[in-house]
Amino acid sequence: xxxxxxxxxxxxxxxxxxxxxxxxxxxxxxxxxxxxxxxxxxxxxxxxxxxxxxxxxxxxxxxxxxxxxxxxxxxxxxxxxxxxxxxxxxxxxxxxxxxxxxxxxxxxxxxxxxxxxxxxxxxxxxxxxxxxxxxxxxxxxxxxxxxxxxxxxxxxxxxxxxxxxxxxxxxxxxxxxxxxxxxxxxxxxxxxxxxxxxxxxxxxxxxxxxxxxxxxxxxxxxxxxxxxxxxxxxxxxxxxxxxxxxxxxxxxxxxxxxxxxxxxxxxxxxxxxxxxxxxxxxxxxxxxxxxxxxxxxxxxxxxxxxxxxxxxxxxxxxxxxxxxxxxxxxxxxxxxxxxxxxxxxxxxxxxxxxxxxxxxxxxxxxxxxxxxxxxxxxxxxxxxxxxxxxxxxxxxxxxxxxxxxxxxxxxxxxxxxxxxxxxxxxxxxxxxxxxxxxxxxxxxxxxxxxxxxxxxxxxxxxxx
Amino acid sequence: xxxxxxxxxxxxxxxxxxxxxxxxxxxxxxxxxxxxxxxxxxxxxxxxxxxxxxxxxxxxxxxxxxxxxxxxxxxxxxxxxxxxxxxxxxxxxxxxxxxxxxxxxxxxxxxxxxxxxxxxxxxxxxxxxxxxxxxxxxxxxxxxxxxxxxxxxxxxxxxxxxxxxxxxxxxxxxxxxxxxxxxxxxxxxxxxxxxxxxxxxxxxxxxxxxxxxxxxxxxxxxxxxxxxxxxxxxxxxxxxxxxxxxxxxxxxxxxxxxxxxxxxxxxxxxxxxxxxxxxxxxxxxxxxxxxxxxxxxxxxxxxxxxxxxxxxxxxxxxxxxxxxxxxxxxxxxxxxxxxxxxxxxxxxxxxxxxxxxxxxxxxxxxxxxxxxxxxxxxxxxxxxxxxxxxxxxxxxxxxxxxxxxxxxxxxxxxxxxxxxxxxxxxxxxxxxxxxxxxxxxxxxxxxxxxxxxxxxxxxxxxxxxxxxxxxxxxxxx
Numbered sequence: 001x002x003x004x005x006x007x008x009x010x011x012x013x014x015x016x017x018x019x020x021x022x023x024x025x026x027x028x029x030x031x032x033x034x035x036x037x038x039x040x041x042x043x044x045x046x047x048x049x050x051x052x053x054x055x056x057x058x059x060x061x062x063x064x065x066x067x068x069x070x071x072x073x074x075x076x077x078x079x080x081x082x083x084x085x086x087x088x089x090x091x092x093x094x095x096x097x098x099x100x101x102x103x104x105x106x107x108x109x110x111x112x113x114x115x116x117x118x119x120x121x122x123x124x125x126x127x128x129x130x131x132x133x134x135x136x137x138x139x140x141x142x143x144x145x146x147x148x149x150x151x152x153x154x155x156x157x158x159x160x161x162x163x164x165x166x167x168x169x170x171x172x173x174x175x176x177x178x179x180x181x182x183x184x185x186x187x188x189x190x191x192x193x194x195x196x197x198x199x200x201x202x203x204x205x206x207x208x209x210x211x212x213x214x215x216x217x218x219x220x221x222x223x224x225x226x227x228x229x230x231x232x233x234x235x236x237x238x239x240x241x242x243x244x245x246x247x248x249x250x251x252x253x254x255x256x257x258x259x260x261x262x263x264x265x266x267x268x269x270x271x272x273x274x275x276x277x278x279x280x281x282x283x284x285x286x287x288x289x290x291x292x293x294x295x296x297x298x299x300x301x302x303x304x305x306x307x308x309x310x311x312x313x314x315x316x317x318x319x320x321x322x323x324x325x326x327x328x329x330x331x332x333x334x335x336x337x338x339x340x341x342x343x344x345x346x347x348x349x350x351x352x353x354x355x356x357x358x359x360x361x362x363x364x365x366x367x368x369x370x371x372x373x374x375x376x377x378x379x380x381x382x383x384x385x386x387x388x389x390x391x392x393x394x395x396x397x398x399x400x401x402x403x404x405x406x407x408x409x410x411x412x413x414x415x416x417x418x419x420x421x422x423x424x425x426x427x428x429x430x431x432x433x434x435x436x437x438x439x440x441x442x443x444x445x446x447x448x449x450x451x452x453x454x455x456x457x458x459x460x461x462x463x464x
Numbered sequence: 465x466x467x468x469x470x471x472x473x474x475x476x477x478x479x480x481x482x483x484x485x486x487x488x489x490x491x492x493x494x495x496x497x498x499x500x501x502x503x504x505x506x507x508x509x510x511x512x513x514x515x516x517x518x519x520x521x522x523x524x525x526x527x528x529x530x531x532x533x534x535x536x537x538x539x540x541x542x543x544x545x546x547x548x549x550x551x552x553x554x555x556x557x558x559x560x561x562x563x564x565x566x567x568x569x570x571x572x573x574x575x576x577x578x579x580x581x582x583x584x585x586x587x588x589x590x591x592x593x594x595x596x597x598x599x600x601x602x603x604x605x606x607x608x609x610x611x612x613x614x615x616x617x618x619x620x621x622x623x624x625x626x627x628x629x630x631x632x633x634x635x636x637x638x639x640x641x642x643x644x645x646x647x648x649x650x651x652x653x654x655x656x657x658x659x660x661x662x663x664x665x666x667x668x669x670x671x672x673x674x675x676x677x678x679x680x681x682x683x684x685x686x687x688x689x690x691x692x693x694x695x696x697x698x699x700x701x702x703x704x705x706x707x708x709x710x711x712x713x714x715x716x717x718x719x720x721x722x723x724x725x726x727x728x729x730x731x732x733x734x735x736x737x738x739x740x741x742x743x744x745x746x747x748x749x750x751x752x753x754x755x756x757x758x759x760x761x762x763x764x765x766x767x768x769x770x771x772x773x774x775x776x777x778x779x780x781x782x783x784x785x786x787x788x789x790x791x792x793x794x795x796x797x798x799x800x801x802x803x804x805x806x807x808x809x810x811x812x813x814x815x816x817x818x819x820x821x822x823x824x825x826x827x828x829x830x831x832x833x834x835x836x837x838x839x840x841x842x843x844x845x846x847x848x849x850x851x852x853x854x855x856x857x858x859x860x861x862x863x864x865x866x867x868x869x870x871x872x873x874x875x876x877x878x879x880x881x882x883x884x885x886x887x888x889x890x891x892x893x894x895x896x897x898x899x900x901x902x903x904x905x906x907x908x909x910x911x912x913x914x915x916x917x918x919x920x921x922x923x924x925x926x927x928x929x930x931x932x933x934x935x936x937x938x939x940x941x
Contacts, residue, residue: 038731052743109584131579132742135820136563136848138730252708259715270592286567286580287520287547294527349585356587370588380587
């Protein structure tokens with residue numbers, strides 16, 4: 001048996017016999033199971049809420065159809081709300097991604113549905129879905145999902161397993177004996193760290209993926225990406241434990257160093273990054289935006305006041321009344337006037353998000369969170385892609401209504417019996433950002449391993 | 465040495481040890497600096513935000529007046545906006561503010577939730593949250609206490625010093641009292657500095673002198689909370705023979721108490737006492753509006769009844785003969801009904817949040833942070849209760865505004881042809897919304913249980929520390 005195999009076997013036995021390790025792994029198993037359960041429940045409720053919001057359009061159309069049919073049966077002419085395409089209600093909804101149970105991510109910070117109407121402002125269609133009624137305390141604490149377990153708890157598990165794997169031996173003197181064996185110090189220390197940390201990491205990865213599969217995540221390609229993210233993130237923490245063990249000779253100091261590093265990477269650095277983003281590229285003022293939109297809307301209304309009054313009593317001589325032709329023109333004017341205000345506000349937010357996206361590279365914890373959100377489909381990119389697609393859908397709905405108006409085409413019973421327009425969400429590409437996240441995690445690992453390698457090159461004497 | 469005078473001596477010794485530990489002093493000073501910086505920058509930001517809010521609210525009033533002659537019901541749909549004022553004490557503890565909306569649209573037929581939350585529109589980075597003075601006091605200062613005190617007894621035992629100390633004849637309880645006083649004095653100094661920073665930030669943020677009282681109550685809560693950590697750390701140090709074990713035990717407790725329980729408790733509470741989602745809430749309200757509170761009183765039937773009642777009251781048989789505008793009467797009654805329905809549903813929703821808060825409070829058996837957080841946020845007026853109060857005040861204002869416009873429609877001049885247009889700004893000119901803050905007494909009355917829990921934690925922790933000291937005495941003997 002080679003030295004490498006002997007070291008690996010010995011380390012595996014030591015790790016297995018450590019009761020703290022077993023206890024930590026069991027705690028992780030329970031925490032991950034509970035997180036997968038709450039994540040699955042959250043994802044199910046969210047999907048239901050979106051379905052409920054989208055089904056509203058069908059419900060309205062169903063009621064109108066019954067009314068339409070009843071009036072026709074009585075020989076009456078259906079009234080204007082039932083026959084004009086301009087009154088058509090549409091809904092757009094953002095469906096869950098296959099692994100939504102993994103992370104709530106930013107899903108609760110963005111609207112997941114839109115009320116689309118042909119004449120309505122396409123930027124205001126998210127308003128009634130912008131704020132859910134989730135418990136603010138839950139939002140403040142953050143969801144206890146698998147992403148939390150992986151980003152926050154898994155590093156603690158890895159640090160608990162490896163924080164003094166070498167420092168303790170230096171402290172009790174057995175390191176001197178180990179270095180006296182005919183094996184290169186680098187091979188000895190790296191093999192021990194990889195076996196001890198790697199076995200825990202592998203276990204954690206299998207537990208997380210296993211629970212997610214049990215919670216209904218059936219998309220194997222996404223599960224494989226999740227496994228890669230977990231391994232890349234875990235590798236960083238094992239590398240950090242190696243570096244700490246090479247620099248510190250006392251077990252307690254190693255624990256303090258590991259704890260401080262965890263605190264800095266998981267709590268402090270992200271908090272500082274948030275503060276920097278708030279100061280360097282603050283989000284645009286919602287109050288100023290609200291007032292600006294209202295003023296511009298009033299100005300358009302004022303400019304059209306007398307025309308609207310005339311249109312209310314005028315005859316159009318066509319299938320659609322003059323008031324609707326006027327509303328159509330006013331809607332176009334309003335959109336032209338409000339468009340720049342909406343776009344400026346959206347660009348302000350985009351700048352803020354772009355800076356936050358760059359600042360995520362300050363901390364491996366944020367990178368891992370970002371990658372997990374993307375795997376779960378609860379990232380900001382997917383939410384903003386939904387908004388863009390919903391606006392495109394609104395443009396389609398408007399085009400349909402305008403075409404029918406131009407052709408003097410009124411709604412018929414047959415129109416109620418077929419879906420006129422349906423919103424289908426197209427998944428935006430995410431392999432690029434995910435690859436960047438995984439590469440960034442590996443780069444962090446390499447950056448931490450570089451000083452460790454230098455330390456190992458200084459010879460065995462420096463390791464005692 | 466007289467036994468009675470031993471406690472101050474031990475306390476002085478502990479104080480000197482803490483002061484002379486350069487790493488700890490550096491950490492403590494860095495934390496204090498960070499805390500003061502967070503409070504002061506928070507105050508500066510809040511001052512700017514409040515100035516912007518006031519300007520935006522004035523602009524909103526101008527926009528409302530800009531409508532000129534408008535149909536009162538159209539104006540009620542155009543609505544008004546209220547921008548929520550910030551509590552000056554939010555500089556110390558923003559509480560739930562990032563999760564609560566900042567602007568509220570007041571309009572006819574709908575009691576809207578507040579929109580534009582700070583958590584909206586963010587990225588994965590925002591999931592980690594910011595660093596407020598309250599977060600530092602709740603999460604980082606306990607860690608500093610653990611790092612300062614975990615080796616107090618166990619370290620001395622390892623070096624053989626503890627045996628020498630006990631050999632002088634000092635009672636272990638007095639040794640513990642002295643150590644506790646030493647660590648407590650350091651804590652008191654830190655809290656004093658934090659309170660002074662809080663008063664400075666309050667002054668910068670335009671807070672009134674009266675708000676110092678809740679700040680002091682908040683400080684009392686933190687004193688008890690931090691005392692619990694100090695006493696527990698000393699108890700662990702006296703119980704475990706190695707400093708390593710006491711450190712690991714206390715770090716595990718810290719992680720559980722400040723990070724995991726506060727995360728698990730709300731999720732657990734939400735699962736045990738679920739509240740309606742946004743679409744489900746809206747659907748329930750709409751159903752009741754359409755079918756009546758009994759579920760068997762459709763809107764058309766209600767309208768017909770109102771029509772008949774109104775004509776009977778005025779002694780006419782045709783709507784055209786009414787001396788008032790029936791549309792206004794229908795709007796007035798409809799608004800009263802929908803407002804009542806909304807208020808009942810919102811009250812049920814808020815009660816659901818309260819039930820969740822009560823479940824979360826039970827987790828304070830595991831972590832004092834579960835009592836500390838609501839106590840601190842309540843004193844800072846940044847909790848759900850303060851928000852609820854604002855929303856309820858705003859809804860009363862909304863209702864009065866809409867009904868005033870509806871009354872204008874009822875009593876509109878009858879000789880005007882075409883749609884009724886009126887100067888809505890003049891009609892509602894005497895209406896001004898002023899948010900009344902939650903008084904400290906009200907918050908105290910609601911949250912006394914949290915303070916009692918903190919007191920119990922502190923008391924039990926101190927008792928545990930003295931019990932551990934007694935065992936220390938037996939072991940020394």
